[in-house]
Amino acid sequence: xxxxxxxxxxxxxxxxxxxxxxxxxxxxxxxxxxxxxxxxxxxxxxxxxxxxxxxxxxxxxxxxxxxxxxxxxxxxxxxxxxxxxxxxxxxxxxxxxxxxxxxxxxxxxxxxxxxxxxxxxxxxxxxxxxxxxxxxxxxxxxxxxxxxxxxxxxxxxxxxxxxxxxxxxxxxxxxxxxxxxxxx
Ligand SMILES: C[S@@+](CC[C@H](N)C(=O)[O-])C[C@H]1O[C@@H](n2cnc3c(N)ncnc32)[C@H](O)[C@@H]1O
Numbered sequence: 001x002x003x004x005x006x007x008x009x010x011x012x013x014x015x016x017x018x019x020x021x022x023x024x025x026x027x028x029x030x031x032x033x034x035x036x037x038x039x040x041x042x043x044x045x046x047x048x049x050x051x052x053x054x055x056x057x058x059x060x061x062x063x064x065x066x067x068x069x070x071x072x073x074x075x076x077x078x079x080x081x082x083x084x085x086x087x088x089x090x091x092x093x094x095x096x097x098x099x100x101x102x103x104x105x106x107x108x109x110x111x112x113x114x115x116x117x118x119x120x121x122x123x124x125x126x127x128x129x130x131x132x133x134x135x136x137x138x139x140x141x142x143x144x145x146x147x148x149x150x151x152x153x154x155x156x157x158x159x160x161x162x163x164x165x166x167x168x169x170x171x172x173x174x175x176x177x178x179x180x181x182x183x184x
Pocket of ligand 1: 130
């Protein structure tokens, strides 16, 4: 049986290749779009993949969001690492369940969220960021994706500009995966 949509879940309301909306399901919530408004609460109890009509009779599909969907939609104040590059990083690095990874430059937490979803439940991501305001945004994004328990956010310099690399500067944390290009 397909998983059912519950109150408090995030759903991706898909209209077409260019337009989709990531929304939290709440009883009285409406989503207003240029194609009419949708009663988001009416999805409660329906299966993922359900179709929903807007007030103008336009069909949307309610999907369970993937990490890729979150990466594109999360709030950001920095440039993020995009899914194509995240896929390469994960593919080439061999990161998997149980890995302990050090990331330099948390930013909005897009890469950290993706890495966490691969290393969980026993692995950890340790992510360094020098700007406190970015760490706050990242913490919220990681909570929304549901992977905050697998990421330790660390305020501080990752050591990359001195050629040290996060892993070497903080021995014992994990396999260094330097993602922020050092300043040359
Ligand atoms: C391009 S963003 C990172 C994107 C992030 N990995 C993501 O996927 O959302 C680069 C980040 O590196 C941070 N940064 C720059 N120098 C740093 C340093 N020496 N140590 C730690 N973070 C640093 C910046 O503040 C910025 O947030």
